Amino acid sequence: MAVKRMDNVGIVVEDLGRAIDFFRELGLELEGQATIEGEWAGRITGLGDQRVEIAMMRTPDGHSRLELSRFLAPPVIADHRDAPVNALGYLRVMFAVDDMDDTLERLSTRGAQLVGEVVQYGNAYRLCYIRGPEGLLIGLAQELG
Structure with a gap:
């Protein structure tokens, strides 16, 4: 087997605190924060000497993570x-939610804006789709039945 799992999705943001607050409101848990820097990290990314603040957010089921990154250099x-x-x-x-209306109401207090409209698929x-902090595109899905 080539792939064991998908560990995380990475998103680069300008305001790390605001992004953390938004994803907490969505229901993710802050797993940890760190500053990653140095030549070793740049060898992975191809950016050379870099300095990045990261926050790892975890879904409630513990299976998925979102890595939020704020680049200080370069x-x-x-x-x-x-x-x-x-x-x-x-x-x-895309995130699965248990109550679309409640989720949209809570996230609107954090600046989320509906892109189109809420639709029912069968x-x-x-x-x-919503635009979250800094215009990030986020999908929400509520399973019916």
Whole structure:
């Protein structure tokens, strides 16, 4: 077997504290924070000598993680936060929620905005996309029945 599991999805942000607060409100748990720096880290990323603040967020079931990163050095060179759903590259992260309306209400207090509308897919799901902190595209799915 080549792959054992997917460990995490990484998202680069400008305001790490705001992103942590948002994903906590969604229901993720802060697993830990650290500053990663030095030539060894740059050998992995290809960025050379880097300094990055990271926060690892874990889903309640413990199976998935979101790594939030704030680059201090080198500076961020591209911004894809306002890209539409059909843009190439990173698109979105989808989370399963137990109550769509409650989740949207809570996240709206953290600045979340609905992209289109909440739709029902047959008798299986309620689905929507929101823009979270810094315009990050996030999908929400509530399983029905």
